[in-house]
Amino acid sequence: MARYGLLVAPSANRVYTQSAPELMAAELAVFSERALAGRIEPAEIVEFAGRPYLTFEVEDGLGPDELRVLANLSSAYALFEMVDGGLLRPLGEPSLDRYDDDLITIQKYAGKTNEHFTKLLLNVTVLATSWAEQLLSKRFAVLDPVAGRGTTLNQALMYGWDAVGIELDGKDVEAYSAFLKTWLKNKRIKHTTDMVPLRREGKRLGRRFDARIGDVRDDPQHLSVFEADTIQSRALLKGNSVDVIVADLPYGVVHGSRSAKGLARGPQELLEEALPGWTSLLRPGGALGMSWNTHVAPRSDALDLLEEHGLEAVDFEGFEHRVDQAITRDILVARKV
Incomplete structure (x- = not known):
């Protein structure tokens, strides 16, 4: 041994x-x-x-x-x-990281999720997919349907993967696009970016930020961030188009989630409305991982919601931990069969 x-x-x-x-x-x-x-x-x-x-x-x-x-x-x-x-x-052997770590650490703002936890959530979700043994070789397509200012998106880019985000707050989309463009320029990484209106059926929903990172002759990484309500995800992306969905859900303390029913103080209302769209985007064999405040609702409630929408819970345990007096965070992962 x-x-x-x-x-x-x-x-x-x-x-x-x-x-x-x-x-x-x-x-x-x-x-x-x-x-x-x-x-x-x-x-x-x-x-x-x-x-x-x-x-x-x-x-x-x-x-x-x-x-x-x-x-x-x-x-x-x-x-x-x-x-x-x-x-x-x-x-020592090299990790998947292809960029300087300030892509992950340089952003500082209120409510930012710890970078180590973001990486942990992405890791275990990817390992729950049918392609876990291809961790070092597969180019995963990652969706964060509640993207905020893009910590999960940046971690996916760091690994060399493609990333898609959905974020309702236009100020967060603006802040993220400005950060990424400046970071890429300062690092002298070849890229193209664009911010265009987002329209569906003649109606303006918001904006879409796109980035291609790397030389166009060498299959560059792709990133898109939609300024839109995550419950509209089916109208934004093709079905069966992502391998992994990672969502750091609102904890129901300071930040709530918006839904058709108004401001929701817990993630349940958001999940009930958004899961049909999210699961339609996930390829068979892909996985959805999310963080969850167990003070808002027990773990069993979240697992029931995932299974009701056709996902198979993956038995990963040992991730419950305290964030503060009002938040005990857990990770829940489920696979699309």
């Missing part, structure tokens, strides 16, 4: 830092089950020199491709092989 130690990355958010070791242990279990044929033994949380690590064992040791898979763990800071005498030998 080869033994490894995984140093947990600190977070700017103190509360998330406290939860990160348990969350990454649950994430590591998903990586093992879905992408590494169950080869990783359950992890143990330990401290070395006052810093949290995950330690785990693997029969015959980890190969280069397996190390590349684990390099994408959301809160992984450094991976070591634990050798005789208590020494740690650093290991």
Whole structure:
């Protein structure tokens, strides 16, 4: 048996830092089950020199491709092989990341979801799809139907994938488009962008921001953000056109979700109206992952909603954690069969 130690990355958010070791242990279990044929033994949380690590064992040791898979763990800071005498030998294989990490970290605004959690939610959702073993090779199409200012979209771009967002707030769409255009220009990355009116059946719904990133001769990445109500998603995109849907839902405390019924203080009303459209966009074998405030409604209620709309719940557990006094966040994932 080869033994490894995984140093947990600190977070700017103190509360998330406290939860990160348990969350990454649950994430590591998903990586093992879905992408590494169950080869990783359950992890143990330990401290070395006052810093949290995950330690785990693997029969015959980890190969280069397996190390590349684990390099994408959301809160992984450094991976070591634990050798005789208590020494740690650093290991390194490149992750999927293709851009500088300030694409994810540079934006600062009230209500921004922790970047490590955003990556965690995207990771486990992708690993719930029928293409989990293609994590390193497949170019996934990711939809965030409540995109805000684009943290999930940026993480998808970081991985080299295509991304689509839907966001009702025009100020958020404007802020995101301005940020991405400036960032691409400053990084001297080849790109084209456009902001055009969004119309359906002769009616102006809002705007659409499009970006192509990379040389047009080399199959560039595609990103689109629709300024529209997410319950109109079926009118915006073709059916069976995305592999993954990731939604950090309103927590029903400060931020509510808008629906035909007005301001909804919990995610249930939003889901009831939006899920028919979202599931129609998801390819068979694709997965939907969402965050959920369990103080607003129990986990079982959310799972019932997903199953009512033809999705099969995936049994990923261990992701419930405290955000603040009013928010205990959990992850729920379901697959389209």
